[in-house]
Amino acid sequence: MSAPETPEPMGAAAEAAPPELGPRRMVLNMGPQHPSTHGVLRLVLDLDGENIVNSQLDIGYLHTGIEKEFEVKTYQQAVTLTDRVDYLAPLSMNLGYCLAVEKLLGLEIPPRAQWMRVMLTELTRLNSHLVWLGTHALDIGAMTVFLYCFREREDILRIFEMFSGQRMMTSYFRIGGLALEPPRGWHERLKKFIGVFPSRIDEYEDLLTKNRIWIGRTRGVGVISLEDMLDLGVTGPMLRAAGLKIDSRKDEPYSSYELFDFEVPTRTASDVYARYQVRMEEMRQSVRIVRQAMDGMPSGPWKAADQHVVLPDREKMKTQMEALIYHFKIVTEGFRVPEGEVYQAIESPRGELGFYVVSDGGPKPYRVHMRTPSFGNLQAVPKMVEGTLIANVIASIGSMDFVLGDTDR
Amino acid sequence: MLPDNLREHPVAAAVEAFDADAVTGGKYDREELTLETPPAKIVSVCGFLKYDRKFVRLSTVTAVDRYPAEPRFEVVYHLHSVEPCQRLRLKCRVRGEDPVIESVTSVWRSADWYEREVFDLFGIKFVNHPDLRRILLPEGWEGHPLRKDYPVTGARV
Numbered sequence: 001m002s003a004p005e006t007p008e009p010m011g012a013a014a015e016a017a018p019p020e021l022g023p024r025r026m027v028l029n030m031g032p033q034h035p036s037t038h039g040v041l042r043l044v045l046d047l048d049g050e051n052i053v054n055s056q057l058d059i060g061y062l063h064t065g066i067e068k069e070f071e072v073k074t075y076q077q078a079v080t081l082t083d084r085v086d087y088l089a090p091l092s093m094n095l096g097y098c099l100a101v102e103k104l105l106g107l108e109i110p111p112r113a114q115w116m117r118v119m120l121t122e123l124t125r126l127n128s129h130l131v132w133l134g135t136h137a138l139d140i141g142a143m144t145v146f147l148y149c150f151r152e153r154e155d156i157l158r159i160f161e162m163f164s165g166q167r168m169m170t171s172y173f174r175i176g177g178l179a180l181e182p183p184r185g186w187h188e189r190l191k192k193f194i195g196v197f198p199s200r201i202d203e204y205e206d207l208l209t210k211n212r213i214w215i216g217r218t219r220g221v222g223v224i225s226l227e228d229m230l231d232l233g234v235t236g237p238m239l240r241a242a243g244l245k246i247d248s249r250k251d252e253p254y255s256s257y258e259l260f261d262f263e264v265p266t267r268t269a270s271d272v273y274a275r276y277q278v279r280m281e282e283m284r285q286s287v288r289i290v291r292q293a294m295d296g297m298p299s300g301p302w303k304a305a306d307q308h309v310v311l312p313d314r315e316k317m318k319t320q321m322e323a324l325i326y327h328f329k330i331v332t333e334g335f336r337v338p339e340g341e342v343y344q345a346i347e348s349p350r351g352e353l354g355f356y357v358v359s360d361g362g363p364k365p366y367r368v369h370m371r372t373p374s375f376g377n378l379q380a381v382p383k384m385v386e387g388t389l390i391a392n393v394i395a396s397i398g399s400m401d402f403v404l405g406d407t408d409r
Numbered sequence: 410m411l412p413d414n415l416r417e418h419p420v421a422a423a424v425e426a427f428d429a430d431a432v433t434g435g436k437y438d439r440e441e442l443t444l445e446t447p448p449a450k451i452v453s454v455c456g457f458l459k460y461d462r463k464f465v466r467l468s469t470v471t472a473v474d475r476y477p478a479e480p481r482f483e484v485v486y487h488l489h490s491v492e493p494c495q496r497l498r499l500k501c502r503v504r505g506e507d508p509v510i511e512s513v514t515s516v517w518r519s520a521d522w523y524e525r526e527v528f529d530l531f532g533i534k535f536v537n538h539p540d541l542r543r544i545l546l547p548e549g550w551e552g553h554p555l556r557k558d559y560p561v562t563g564a565r566v
Contacts, residue, residue, distance in 0.1 A: 060545040067530075068554050072561050103439055230465050230491075233519030244491065251494040342439055343487055343498065345468070354487065358473055371469035371487065379522050408545055 024049045030393070032061050038135060039404030043381070043393070050390050055382045059375075062408040070368035074334030075101050076175055078365065083169040085370060086406040088131050091117075091124040091160075092348040094173035097368075099254055100344035100355040101175045104337050107306060111298040113177040114256045119190075119293035120163065120172065121255075122286040126197070127156045128349035128401075129279050129286075133204060136276075136398040140217045145207050152200050155193050162189060176310035177303030187294060194290055201283055208276070218272035222396030224384045226270065232383060233376035236351025238400065241278045242270035248347040260289050272399040279401075309335045334363035348373055350401055370409060374402035411435060418442060420462060420497055427457045443498040448484075448510045451501055455486070455516045464488040464497060467513070470523035472531045476557040481505030482533055486513070503533060512538040530555040 026047050032040040040061035046054040066085060070078050082097045083090035095117055102109060134149030157167040162183050164172035172179050208214045226242040239246050247264045249257040265281035267274035303310045311330055312323035329335075339361040345354040351373030358367040377400050385393050411432045415421040418437060421444060425432050431454050434445035446454050458464040468487040475481055480502040488497040503510050512535035514520045524535045525544040532553035535541055543550060552559055 060543075060547070063545040065554055068559075068561060106439075231518050233467065233517075233523070235466075246491055252496075340438055341443075341498075342441060343468075343496065345489075345496070352468065352489075354468055356469070356471060356485070356487065367473045369469065369471040369485075371471075375522065375526075376469075376519060379519055 025053075028390075032058070038398075038402070039407075041378075041397075041402075041404055041407075043397075045390065045393070047390065052385050052388055052390060052393065055385055055393075057378060057381055059378065059404070059407050062404045064409065066409050067368055067370065070365050072364065074363050075337060075365060076330070076334060078368070079174055080169070080171045082370075083171055084405065085372065085409055086348065086350070086353075086374070086403050087168060088403050089124045089128045089349050090168060090170050091121050091172060092128075092346065092353060094171060095121050095255065096344060096346045096348070096353045096355045097357075098173045098175050099346065100342050100357045101337065101365075103342045103344055104340055104357060104359055105175070105306075105309060106338075107176060107304050107309060109177060109255075109304055110301045111256065112300045113302045113304075115293050115297055116178060116182060116302065117173055117255050118257060118260065119290055119297075120160075122289045122293070123156055123159065125286045125349045126283055126290075127153055127160075129283050130156070132279065132349075132401040133276075136401070137208065137214075139394050139398045140214065142208065142211070142214060145204055148200070148203060148207070152197065159186075159189060159193065162186060174303075174310075176306065177301075181302055187297075190290070190294055194287060194294065198284065198287055201280065201287075205280060209280075215273065217395055218276060218399075219269075220271050220273075221388070221392045222272045222275075222384050222399055223270055224380060228383055229270075229380055232380040234351070234380045235373050235376055236347070236349075237275055237278045237282065238351070238377060238380075240264065240266045241274035243268040248345050248352060252345065254344070254346055260292050262289050272395050275399045336361060336363050337365075343371075345371070350374055350403070350406065351377060372406045372409060374400075374404070374406035375409075378402055378407055415442075420444075420458075420495070423462060424454060424457070427461070428453065441496065441498060443500060445500045445502070448501045448503055451486075451499070452511050452513055452516065454499065455488075455513045458488060458497070458499075459516050463490045463492065464495075465491060467517040467519050467523070468496075470513075470520060470527055472527050472533060472555070474531065474555065474557045476505070479505055482508050482531060484510055484527065484533060508533040509536060510534075511536050512541075514538055529553070532556065 028045045028047055030045055031042040042058035044056040045052055066081050069081055079094055082093035086093050130149040130153045134146035137145035160170050161167050164170040226244055229239055243266055245264050245266050250264055262285045265278050267277050307326050312327055316323040317327055337359040339359055341358040343354055343356045345352050353373055354371030356369040357365055360366040384396050411425045415435050431446055431450045432444055433447055436443050466489040468489045471485050473483040482503040484501045484503055486499040512524055524538055527533050528541055529543040529545050530553055
């Protein structure tokens with residue numbers, strides 16, 4: 001798309017804008033390369049002085065056709081695609097997809113695998129919230145927080161590397177369980193991290209929670225009503241910051257979340273500061289869940305017993321002909337999934353992540369649709385920034401915590 | 410006509426009581442309820458579900474291409490009620506030649522982008538949509554990639 005010198009307002013904005021802009025009116029193009037849009041989001045702002053009259057969002061710069069790609073991969077191969085959608089919460093993406101396919105298959109997942117999944121997705125939530133906090137604070141001008149957050153994020157990425165061999169694109173959850181046996185020494189490593197992490201959250205709070213500049217930039221900014229958000233498709237911490245106690249982990253538990261004891265934090269102000277408070281509290285709750293999972297980790301197998309779906313152990317392949325045949329079948333043509341359709345929603349760090357998987361009975365998905373939280377959340381931007389100052393746009397969109405890979409897919 | 414095994418289900422029964430012609434089929438499979446609706450009824454059914462049955466959220470709108478079967482497209486709506494936590498799938502079958510369906514943006518504003526995405530990737534037109542343009546692909550793009558007759562690789566001919 002070639003960018004004209006003065007960007008044309010698009011769609012409805014073009015009709016709404018008066019034909020002749022007065023001396024104070026201008027149309028400003030923010031992005032797609034603006035540093036505070038964290039990716040390639042383009043905002044077309046219709047301004048009256050510094051006040052926003054109207055705004056339009058232009059997305060799609062990061063569209064990679066992943067939903068089409070699903071249709072030519074076997075079910076198990078497609079796990080690797082899900083990482084690349086929301087690259088800040090890859091394990092949440094893995095989990096949503098695996099749960100959907102397992103629901104189609106009617107597969108029982110052993111408790112150890114379920115608890116491992118809970119533990120690692122909560123670490124992913126910490127990882128994602130840390131990136132959000134660091135970059136959001138950086139946008140508003142608090143540089144130090146960014147460095148602190150990335151220090152702890154590094155620890156989490158090293159833990160992921162220990163489990164899966166990968167720092168970001170983990171693909172550690174597979175249909176039927178986990179990709180690899182949990183590594184030796186994971187418990188000590190995690191215990192060390194989770195022992196110090198709560199004090200780190202205190203450190204971040206020391207820097208921000210009572211900071212006058214932070215409060216001045218966030219309190220009463222980016223306010224939007226709960227009704228508007230529900231109507232516009234917003235989910236996750238944004239709704240909780242407006243007082244609605246909504247969380248798929250509690251409302252429709254999956255992967256044995258019902259066995260864990262945690263709170264769903266809410267606030268009522270529905271401004272940038274309330275969203276900050278909700279996410280900080282969520283980090284503390286995630287730490288609680290990780291602790292419980294670590295201490296109560298069940299023993300037993302880490303993958304399901306179904307030999308048609310799950311690859312056999314290496315040892316068995318060397319000694320049993322049957323195991324070798326199953327291995328060959330699964331690797332060369334994949335497994336067949338019974339005809340049907342499911343919608344599996346999970347609570348990703350950003351909100352409701354839904355996988356709609358349709359099977360025609362073959363070894364490849366007939367259709368996979370991802371209901372990604374960032375896509376829904378971003379629809380609320382025009383409503384949120386309408387009538388505010390342009391400086392508040394940065395704080396407002398930062399508080400949504402969107403990922404453009406998650407938006408454009 | 411509502412299948413007999415769904416008459417017990419409160420939401421399915423309520424939709425049929427609201428408008429007997431609004432349900433042409435459905436199933437309760439893997440603990441998920443699916444109702445099929447004629448495309449002409451979609452806005453009234455959605456309005457009823459939102460205001461009378463508390464389905465305040467539209468989770469997503471998408472489509473499935475059943476090429477070469479006819480009617481070719483299924484437009485799929487996932488509804489969510491927060492209190493009580495409940496989900497519902499609505500399905501409309503739309504013909505392959507010049508596919509058209511009424512937009513539900515008048516019921517949920519969130520349908521705006523969801524329907525634009527379906528328009529972009531499947532080429533299904535939504536009547537009365539306030540701003541129906543491509544959303545993910547560039548404006549000048551030809552074709553609709555999620556259709557089954559659109560190749561995954563190679564040059565388009």
